[in-house]
Amino acid sequence: MLRCLRVLPARVTRNFSRCCSxxxxxxxxxxxxxxxxxxxxxxxxxxxxxxxxxxxxxxxxxxxxxxxxxxxxxxxxxxxxxxxxxxxxxxxxxxxxxxxxxxxxxxxxxxxxxxxxxxxxxxxxxxxxxxxxxxxxxxxxxxxxxxxxxxxxxxxxNGFCSASGKPTTRNQAGSQRVCHSNGLIYYPKMSPVIITLVSDGKRCLLARQASFPRGMFSALAGFCDMGETLEETLRREVAEEVGLEVVSVRYSGSQHWPFPQSSFMVACHATVSPGNTQVDVDHEELEEARWFTLEEIRAALKLRTPPRNPRDQPPTIWVPPSYAIAHKLIREWVDDQELHYDGE
Ligand SMILES: NC(=O)C1=CN([C@@H]2O[C@H](COP(=O)(O)OP(=O)(O)OC[C@H]3O[C@@H](n4cnc5c(N)ncnc54)[C@H](OP(=O)(O)O)[C@@H]3O)[C@@H](O)[C@H]2O)C=CC1
Ligand SMILES: [Mg+2]
Incomplete structure (x- = not known):
C-alpha cells in the first residue's frame, strides 16, 4: 500500500538570496x-x-x-x-x-x-x-x-508548422517560432523524465541498460506519460522496470539533459518497505538491476569515470560522472546513510 507518496521541496531555496538585485x-x-x-x-x-x-x-x-x-x-x-x-x-x-x-x-x-x-x-x-x-x-x-x-x-x-505545413519564422532571440498562416506559436520543448534512486533503508537499487558503457550502473529513469504527475511516473517506472512498489518519495533536484534529445530530469529519492525488496527486472528495458551496499557504492564513487580497466572480469562497477544528476542522487544517498546508519 502507498503509505506516504509526497514530494518535499528540499534544498531548493539555497543560494537564492545571493546577489538578488x-x-x-x-x-x-x-x-x-x-x-x-x-x-x-x-x-x-x-x-x-x-x-x-x-x-x-x-x-x-x-x-x-x-x-x-x-x-x-x-x-x-x-x-x-x-x-x-x-x-x-x-x-x-x-x-x-x-x-x-x-x-x-x-x-x-x-x-x-x-x-x-x-x-x-x-x-x-x-x-x-x-x-x-x-x-x-x-x-x-x-x-x-x-x-x-x-x-x-x-x-x-521545427522549420514547418505541423498544422498548416507552411514554413515557421523565428523571433530575433530564437525563443519561439510562429506560423503566420494560422498564428500558431511554437516554443522550445523538453521531455519530462523522472529519475529515482530507490532505497530499502540500507541498500540502494541501481540498474543498467544494455546500451550503457560496460560496468556502468545508474538510477532508474523514465519518461512521463501525458497527464501523469511526477509521483505517478516515478511509481509506475519503478513498478514497470524492477517490479517494486514505492512507499515514499523525496525531491532532490532537476537538470536539463541533452542526450539523446532534450529531457528535463526531475530527480527524487524513493523508498520501498524492507519486506518488499525482491527485484523482478523487465529485460526489455534493462539488462540488469540489483541492490548495492554502502561499501559497494563508496567504492564505485572513488573510481574515475569511465575506469581504465576495460576487460576486467567481472566488470568494475562505476556510476555516472558528477555532471549527471544520477551522480548527485547517489552521493546524497551515501551522505544520508553515513549520517543515519554508519557505525551502528
Ligand atoms: N542525467 C542523468 O543522470 C541520467 C539521464 N538519463 C536520461 O533519462 C532519459 C530517460 O531514461 P530511459 O530509462 O531511457 O527512459 P524510459 O525508461 O522511459 O525508456 C525509454 C523508452 O521510452 C519511450 N519513450 C516514451 N516517451 C519518450 C520520449 N518523450 N522521448 C524518448 N523516448 C520516449 C521510448 O520507447 P520507444 O522507442 O519504444 O518508443 C524509449 O526507448 C534518457 O534521456 C536518459 O539519457 C538516464 C539516466 C541518468
Ligand atoms: Mg528507464
Missing part, C-alpha cells in the same frame, strides 16, 4: 531580449557568440591543456564569415542563450553549411561531438553547450 535585473534583461526584436539585435551586436557545426560545439584547447568554449564577438564572427565567402549577416541567425552577470548577451550559431575545417582553422579550435564536449568542459560551460545545442536542434526540426 543583480539577478532580478539580469532575468528582466533576458526577458526583454526575448520580446523586443531591436533590443535583441543590439545585444547581439555587442554580445558574444559560440559556434556549432551540425550541432557539434567548437572547443579550443588552452596551453594548459584545458578545453574552453571560444566566445566570438559579433564583429569578429562577421569578419570570419565574410572571409569564408559567406554573407556576414548570417550572424543575425544566432540564438540567444543567456546573459553574463555583466549583462553581456551570449548567443550560439550553427555554421553547418560552411566547410568544417575552414571554420576550425579560422577560429583556432575543433568541433567536438556534444557527448565528448559535455564531459570535457569545465562545470559552468557544459550546461551552456547543452542548452545551445538543444535550442539549435529545436530550430532545425
Amino acid at each position: 543583480n539577478y532580478v535585473a539580469r532575468m528582466r534583461f533576458i526577458n526583454k531580449l526575448k520580446e523586443d526584436e531591436g533590443a535583441c539585435l543590439t545585444a547581439l551586436e555587442s554580445g558574444n557568440i559560440f559556434l556549432y557545426h551540425t550541432l557539434a560545439p567548437l572547443l579550443r584547447k588552452t596551453q594548459q591543456g584545458v578545453f574552453q568554449l571560444p566566445l566570438l564577438p559579433f564583429k569578429d564572427l562577421e569578419g570570419i564569415l565574410n572571409r569564408l565567402g559567406k554573407d556576414g549577416s548570417m550572424v543575425k541567425d544566432s540564438v540567444l542563450i543567456t546573459c553574463t552577470e555583466q549583462n553581456r548577451a551570449l548567443f550560439c550559431l550553427d555554421v553547418g553549411e560552411l566547410d568544417q575545417q575552414a571554420v576550425e582553422k579560422e577560429c583556432g579550435g575543433n568541433f567536438v561531438d556534444l557527448r565528448k564536449a559535455f564531459f570535457t568542459l569545465r562545470g559552468e560551460e557544459a550546461p551552456l553547450v547543452a542548452r545551445g545545442q538543444a535550442l539549435l536542434r529545436w530550430h532545425q526540426g
Whole structure:
C-alpha cells in the first residue's frame, strides 16, 4: 500500500538570496531580449557568440591543456564569415542563450553549411561531438553547450508548422517560432523524465541498460506519460522496470539533459518497505538491476569515470560522472546513510 507518496521541496531555496538585485535585473534583461526584436539585435551586436557545426560545439584547447568554449564577438564572427565567402549577416541567425552577470548577451550559431575545417582553422579550435564536449568542459560551460545545442536542434526540426505545413519564422532571440498562416506559436520543448534512486533503508537499487558503457550502473529513469504527475511516473517506472512498489518519495533536484534529445530530469529519492525488496527486472528495458551496499557504492564513487580497466572480469562497477544528476542522487544517498546508519 502507498503509505506516504509526497514530494518535499528540499534544498531548493539555497543560494537564492545571493546577489538578488543583480539577478532580478539580469532575468528582466533576458526577458526583454526575448520580446523586443531591436533590443535583441543590439545585444547581439555587442554580445558574444559560440559556434556549432551540425550541432557539434567548437572547443579550443588552452596551453594548459584545458578545453574552453571560444566566445566570438559579433564583429569578429562577421569578419570570419565574410572571409569564408559567406554573407556576414548570417550572424543575425544566432540564438540567444543567456546573459553574463555583466549583462553581456551570449548567443550560439550553427555554421553547418560552411566547410568544417575552414571554420576550425579560422577560429583556432575543433568541433567536438556534444557527448565528448559535455564531459570535457569545465562545470559552468557544459550546461551552456547543452542548452545551445538543444535550442539549435529545436530550430532545425521545427522549420514547418505541423498544422498548416507552411514554413515557421523565428523571433530575433530564437525563443519561439510562429506560423503566420494560422498564428500558431511554437516554443522550445523538453521531455519530462523522472529519475529515482530507490532505497530499502540500507541498500540502494541501481540498474543498467544494455546500451550503457560496460560496468556502468545508474538510477532508474523514465519518461512521463501525458497527464501523469511526477509521483505517478516515478511509481509506475519503478513498478514497470524492477517490479517494486514505492512507499515514499523525496525531491532532490532537476537538470536539463541533452542526450539523446532534450529531457528535463526531475530527480527524487524513493523508498520501498524492507519486506518488499525482491527485484523482478523487465529485460526489455534493462539488462540488469540489483541492490548495492554502502561499501559497494563508496567504492564505485572513488573510481574515475569511465575506469581504465576495460576487460576486467567481472566488470568494475562505476556510476555516472558528477555532471549527471544520477551522480548527485547517489552521493546524497551515501551522505544520508553515513549520517543515519554508519557505525551502528
Ligand atoms: N542525467 C542523468 O543522470 C541520467 C539521464 N538519463 C536520461 O533519462 C532519459 C530517460 O531514461 P530511459 O530509462 O531511457 O527512459 P524510459 O525508461 O522511459 O525508456 C525509454 C523508452 O521510452 C519511450 N519513450 C516514451 N516517451 C519518450 C520520449 N518523450 N522521448 C524518448 N523516448 C520516449 C521510448 O520507447 P520507444 O522507442 O519504444 O518508443 C524509449 O526507448 C534518457 O534521456 C536518459 O539519457 C538516464 C539516466 C541518468
Ligand atoms: Mg528507464
